Amino acid sequence: MPKVVLAGSGIAGLFAALNCADAGWDVCVITKQSLEESSTNYAQGGIAGILDKTNSEGKEIHIKDTLDAGDGYCDEKVVREVVDEAGDRIRDLINIGVNFQTDVEGNYDLIKEGGHSQKIILHSKDSTGKEIETALLSKAINHPRIELLSNHLALDLILEDRNSVDKKIIGLWVYDIEKEVVETFSADAVILATGGGGQLFSRTTNPSVSTADGMAMANRAGAELRDMEFVQFHPTSAAVNSDRPFLISEAVRGFGGVLMTSIEFKDWKDQDDIKNPEEFSFTKKYSDLGSLATRDILARAIDQELNFSGEDYVLLITEHLDKIELQKRFPTINDFLLKYGITLGVDPIPVVPAAHYFVGGISVNRLGQVINKSNGNVINNLYAIGEVACTGMHGANRLASNSLLEAVVYSSRASLSLNENISKYNVETTNELPDWRADGLENLVEHYSLIDDLKTLKMTMTRDVGVVRSNKRLNRALRRVNLIEKEVNMVWLSSVPTRSLIELRNMVQISLIIINSALNRIKNIGLHYNEDNFNH
Numbered sequence: 001m002p003k004v005v006l007a008g009s010g011i012a013g014l015f016a017a018l019n020c021a022d023a024g025w026d027v028c029v030i031t032k033q034s035l036e037e038s039s040t041n042y043a044q045g046g047i048a049g050i051l052d053k054t055n056s057e058g059k060e061i062h063i064k065d066t067l068d069a070g071d072g073y074c075d076e077k078v079v080r081e082v083v084d085e086a087g088d089r090i091r092d093l094i095n096i097g098v099n100f101q102t103d104v105e106g107n108y109d110l111i112k113e114g115g116h117s118q119k120i121i122l123h124s125k126d127s128t129g130k131e132i133e134t135a136l137l138s139k140a141i142n143h144p145r146i147e148l149l150s151n152h153l154a155l156d157l158i159l160e161d162r163n164s165v166d167k168k169i170i171g172l173w174v175y176d177i178e179k180e181v182v183e184t185f186s187a188d189a190v191i192l193a194t195g196g197g198g199q200l201f202s203r204t205t206n207p208s209v210s211t212a213d214g215m216a217m218a219n220r221a222g223a224e225l226r227d228m229e230f231v232q233f234h235p236t237s238a239a240v241n242s243d244r245p246f247l248i249s250e251a252v253r254g255f256g257g258v259l260m261t262s263i264e265f266k267d268w269k270d271q272d273d274i275k276n277p278e279e280f281s282f283t284k285k286y287s288d289l290g291s292l293a294t295r296d297i298l299a300r301a302i303d304q305e306l307n308f309s310g311e312d313y314v315l316l317i318t319e320h321l322d323k324i325e326l327q328k329r330f331p332t333i334n335d336f337l338l339k340y341g342i343t344l345g346v347d348p349i350p351v352v353p354a355a356h357y358f359v360g361g362i363s364v365n366r367l368g369q370v371i372n373k374s375n376g377n378v379i380n381n382l383y384a385i386g387e388v389a390c391t392g393m394h395g396a397n398r399l400a401s402n403s404l405l406e407a408v409v410y411s412s413r414a415s416l417s418l419n420e421n422i423s424k425y426n427v428e429t430t431n432e433l434p435d436w437r438a439d440g441l442e443n444l445v446e447h448y449s450l451i452d453d454l455k456t457l458k459m460t461m462t463r464d465v466g467v468v469r470s471n472k473r474l475n476r477a478l479r480r481v482n483l484i485e486k487e488v489n490m491v492w493l494s495s496v497p498t499r500s501l502i503e504l505r506n507m508v509q510i511s512l513i514i515i516n517s518a519l520n521r522i523k524n525i526g527l528h529y530n531e532d533n534f535n536h
């Protein structure tokens with residue numbers, strides 16, 4: 001049987017794994033940590049899409065909202081196709097066993113988030129991602145054709161001929177984290193579904209596995225990366241002393257939550273009518289949509305207000321809302337906040353922006369096939385799906401809840417493309433795969449310098465390549481990250497790989513690409529804002 005190796009076990013990887021396995025492929029899913037650890041598992045708000053295929057008006061609104069959020073930079077054809085396919089793919093998820101919230105009459109409880117002008121988001125309260133991940137995983141674990149390998153980290157793709165302009169993938173090297181060895185995996189096709197790279201920044205909503213490995217690996221194999229300067233910062237991560245920034249879903253603002261500075265909050269509390277908080281919100285200065293404006297606008301607005309006030313956070317106000325309903329609707333957020341003495345529907349929540357989503361990524365065509373940067377053709381046998389890929393759907397800024405949707409649509413397309421051609425792969429191959437270069441490498445003894453490099457990298461990316469950029473900041477970041485790259489490469493060439501070394505190398509590589517892309521984008525658009533650009 002032909003074999004497809006999939007890197008990543010979030011929504012994109014697992015959905016494709018199930019489709020390919022059903023069509024007769026032997027599927028091996030390798031994943032870096034535990035099977036469920038992924039951004040998917042933490043998704044809160046939901047998945048956007050019109051279920052009723054005949055609802056053309058609704059679809060047109062979804063298209064317009066996506067194009068508007070993308071600031072005129074989306075590939076409209078891609079947007080139209082994804083929005084059109086949304087109903088079918090969401091129904092696939094439902095058939096797999098995903099339970100979306102319904103109302104008392106049994107209809108799906110559709111909600112609204114920032115940038116949306118209609119209620120089209122399906123959710124499972126505030127743990128939509130966990131619901132999806134759990135349903136997909138339980139199906140994949142029980143599938144006879146799917147092998148799932150946790151604690152396996154995809155390190156590099158193996159090309160049939162490294163020197164040829166036409167490229168063909170024949171396998172990949174995988175670091176077994178428990179055994180601490182690099183293994184060689186042969187594959188008739190490889191699908192990268194390794195997610196984004198929020199960990200490049202010191203403040204991120206992403207889990208520790210999101211270190212942009214897939215993008216770095218694909219780039220080393222000759223893939224084109226695009227739109228890398230568009231890093232989305234979510235405006236509302238809880239500014240409490242937690243191990244990892246915790247997301248306060250945009251759906252809380254969709255429910256009526258309002259953003260204010262501490263002074264605005266005091267002014268609002270001092271007047272009699274508590275029903276009109278939005279009138280007091282700084283967000284109105286930045287967009288007519290106020291607290292429900294798109295993320296690019298809100299993250300910048302918060303950044304600016306914090307610069308003015310010198311404070312560390314702004315406040316998300318919910319006390320004017322029905323406390324019981326709010327806590328029922330957002331149980332995960334409520335439980336989290338309670339640990340910090342904050343009660344949803346009572347206390348203001350301190351929030352700040354955090355790196356959340358990579359809009360850019362590996363450039364793919366409409367089947368999820370990876371584009372070769374040297375000639376614009378596809379790299380044979382290589383696909384990229386989900387957050388690791390860039391399809392053009394999100395333009396310069398992603399609309400809320402469009403990521404899970406895009407992931408599931410492109411996952412389906414990539415697997416269909418493989419399944420339709422399965423007979424071509426059904427021939428015995430005798431490729432001798434080269435082993436990983438292990439000779440002469442020494443065990444890494446001193447780790448402190450790498451830890452320092454990682455801290456500096458994250459701090460530099462946050463301060464100088466964050467929500468508001470300038471030429472000075474970007475150039476400083478370039479100088480610093482170039483130095484870190486030299487250090488890390490020296491260690492890399494002489495050391496037995498470890499998980500942290502592999503990740504740091506990838507993070508440095510992708511940081512440099514982001515910085516250079518940001519320097520090259522001389523017009524402000526969507527998520528990219530450089531105060532030295534003439535049109536700011």
Ligand code: FAD
Pocket residue numbers: 007008009010011012013030031032033035036037038039040041042043044045046047048128129152153154155193194195196205206207209210211213214247356357385386387388400401402403404405407
């Ligand atoms: P992921 O779900 O991130 O999965 C990546 C997988 O790859 C993981 O299993 C990881 O361990 C593995 N991996 C990484 N590197 C390697 C490697 N080198 N080798 C092997 N495996 C590797 N989007 C929405 O549409 N709606 C929402 O409500 C929403 N809420 C969000 C809330 C949070 C807190 C976060 C962080 C994101 C949210 N997003 C949301 C974005 C969305 O969740 C992600 O973009 C989407 O889940 C990405 O899916 P994926 O399968 O591409 O990647």
Ligand code: SIN
Pocket residue numbers: 043044045046248249250251399400401402403
């Ligand atoms: C959220 O719940 O605010 C996140 C939604 C998303 O990233 O699309």
